[in-house]
Amino acid sequence: MTTVSRCYRCGEQYEEATRVRCTCGEPVWFETDTTAFAWDECRDYDGMWRYEPLLPIDRPKGIARAAGGTPLVRSEGLDAVAGCQVYVKDEGEHPTGAYKDRGSAVAVPHAIATSGGAVGTVSYGNMAMSTAAHAASLDRECVVLVPDEISSVRLELIGQYEPTIIRVDGDYGALYDDALTLSTELPIAILVSDAPARISGYKTALFEICEAFAPDVPDAIVLPTSSGGFASGIWRGIRDLEAAGLLDEPPRLYLVQTAVSDPLTRAFDAGEVDPTPLEDDEVGETIAHSIGNPDPPSGGRALAAVRDTDGAVVSLRDEKIRVAQRQFAVDGGFCVEPASATSLAGATRLSERGAIGADEDVVLIPTGTGFKEFGTGDPSVATKQTSRTALPEHLASLLAGS
Ligand SMILES: *Cc1c(COP(=O)(O)O)cnc(C)c1O
Numbered sequence: 001m002t003t004v005s006r007c008y009r010c011g012e013q014y015e016e017a018t019r020v021r022c023t024c025g026e027p028v029w030f031e032t033d034t035t036a037f038a039w040d041e042c043r044d045y046d047g048m049w050r051y052e053p054l055l056p057i058d059r060p061k062g063i064a065r066a067a068g069g070t071p072l073v074r075s076e077g078l079d080a081v082a083g084c085q086v087y088v089k090d091e092g093e094h095p096t097g098a099y100k101d102r103g104s105a106v107a108v109p110h111a112i113a114t115s116g117g118a119v120g121t122v123s124y125g126n127m128a129m130s131t132a133a134h135a136a137s138l139d140r141e142c143v144v145l146v147p148d149e150i151s152s153v154r155l156e157l158i159g160q161y162e163p164t165i166i167r168v169d170g171d172y173g174a175l176y177d178d179a180l181t182l183s184t185e186l187p188i189a190i191l192v193s194d195a196p197a198r199i200s201g202y203k204t205a206l207f208e209i210c211e212a213f214a215p216d217v218p219d220a221i222v223l224p225t226s227s228g229g230f231a232s233g234i235w236r237g238i239r240d241l242e243a244a245g246l247l248d249e250p251p252r253l254y255l256v257q258t259a260v261s262d263p264l265t266r267a268f269d270a271g272e273v274d275p276t277p278l279e280d281d282e283v284g285e286t287i288a289h290s291i292g293n294p295d296p297p298s299g300g301r302a303l304a305a306v307r308d309t310d311g312a313v314v315s316l317r318d319e320k321i322r323v324a325q326r327q328f329a330v331d332g333g334f335c336v337e338p339a340s341a342t343s344l345a346g347a348t349r350l351s352e353r354g355a356i357g358a359d360e361d362v363v364l365i366p367t368g369t370g371f372k373e374f375g376t377g378d379p380s381v382a383t384k385q386t387s388r389t390a391l392p393e394h395l396a397s398l399l400a401g402s
């Protein structure tokens with residue numbers, strides 16, 4: 001098992017397997033020597049465990065084996081909307097419906113192996129479901145810290161795996177730091193959004209994309225970003241493949257935020273190295289509830305990834321996000337949650353700006369399924385009506401016009 005972790009910014013190296021942040025304040029990630037790696041060394045396993053030689057643990061048991069291996073679909077129907085050659089990496093096709101499973105598939109077994117106690121997380125969304133599902137499949141106690149005002153729909157989604165759910169009153173955002181402290185003081189590993197083992201799991205999404213394109217490389221990748229964990233994983237994957245000599249020109253990374261909580265876009269536009277946390281009165285409501293972090297713990301690293309790959313960060317308002325969600329369905333056949341629809345809305349914006357060209361191969365990553373979302377959106381669905389006896393004639397006249 002790999003236990004060497006390193007800070008991307010200052011280069012400091014650590015041997016403790018459970019360390020999350022460097023003394024300089026930035027997050028650390030696990031390092032793997034990939035210099036001798038080639039695609040033909042992949043394992044003959046399903047999903048992300050194909051890349052076992054580049055992961056910090058051996059393939060575990062349970063639901064973790066179902067993570068990764070999501071489809072990469074050339075989606076011509078979305079080209080006109082996005083203004084480029086669109087490929088969709090459908091991360092909604094995971095056991096709990098979001099890319100978070102790649103991270104939990106590594107982090108939960110890794111925590112069990114290194115600390116022996118319970119596992120936990122701070123989330124009331126996809127992260128909570130994913131962590132609870134992975135803990136359940138390995139028969140491990142799981143504690144989920146949710147905000148006091150959580151909706152009953154979310155409680156039901158998380159509660160099906162029967163973790164211990166604790167409603168916490170107070171500043172929910174501050175629980176990130178509390179979680180790191182509690183994990184050192186109590187027999188629990190609270191796996192935050194950018195726990196190093198999660199980042200290792202996330203990098204497999206980049207491996208899958210690049211292996212599918214090899215020996216070519218996509219021109220750009222567009223993904224929604226909140227805490228910066230997934231973006232960090234994609235960048236970690238790029239660096240692993242560069243070290244292996246498998247990637248000469250990395251894809252440009254474009255990160256998309258919701259306009260009501262976009263500290264990364266602000267920092268990018270201002271040329272800042274680190275995001276400035278947003279105050280409560282600077283943050284608004286959004287339908288893209290999976291991406292509203294006003295104080296992203298891996299924000300500096302996400303910005304470094306963007307600059308390293310010559311990408312950008314953009315923000316979109318709910319109106320654009322809602323339109324993109326519908327376009328994903330109508331023009332692509334994909335059911336994505338609003339946060340994930342920002343990948344398409346972001347590509348549209350970037351091609352309007354000339355940052356993405358019409359002949360470029362661009363991978364959009366809808367990070368999570370829309371199937372958990374119904375009942376929360378617009379219920380107006382157009383229908384027609386007829387009787388069973390009148391149906392043949394009714395249908396015939398409808399089809400005659402088409
Ligand atoms: C968690 C999540 C994100 C944001 O990922 P970060 O690692 O926090 O940047 C985006 N989309 C969906 C569907 C998510 O669940």
Ligand SMILES: [Zn+2]
Binds near residue numbers: 010025026
């Ligand atoms: Zn450091």
